[in-house]
Amino acid sequence: MGKLQSLPNIGKVAEGLLQEAGIDTPEKLIQIGSKEAFLKIRQLDPTACIHMLYGLEGAVRGIRDTELSKETKVELKGFFKEVTY
Template identity: 60%
Template sequence: MGELTKLPNVGKVLEKNLNEIGIFTEEQLREMGSKEAFLRIRMIDPGACLHMLYGLQGAIDGIKDSLLPESTKRELKEFYKNL
C-alpha cells in the first residue's frame, strides 16, 4: 500500500484506480481534483459510483465522506447525474 491509503476513504481498490490514472500522491490528487479524477477512473472502471466520488472529495478535504457538507454532496450528486 502506498501513500494514498493514508487518506480518509482511500482503500486498496481506490488507490489502485488512482495509480492507474497516474495519481500516486495526495498533492497530485488535490491538483487534479475529485471530479477530474473520478472521470478518469470511470474510463477504466465503469462501475465507479457516486460514493467513490464522495470518497475522493473527502480524501482531498481530509475528512470521511460521511462528513462532507450537504452543499458539497449536492454539487457532486448533480455532477454525477449529468455524466
C-alpha cells in the same frame, strides 16, 4: 499501505484505480481534484459510483466522506448525473 491510503476514504481498490489513472500521490489527487480524478477512474471502471466520488472529495478535503456537507453532496450528485447519464 501506499501513500494514497494515508488519505481518508482511500483504500486498496481506490488507490489501485488512482494509480492506474496516473494519480500516484496525495499531492496529485489534491491538485487534480475529485471530479477530474473521478472522470479518470470512470474510464477505467465504468461502474464507479457516487460513493467513489464522495470518497475522493473527502480525501481531497482531508475528511471522511460522511462529514461532507449536504450542499457538497448535492453538488457532487449533480456532477455525477451529468457525467454518467
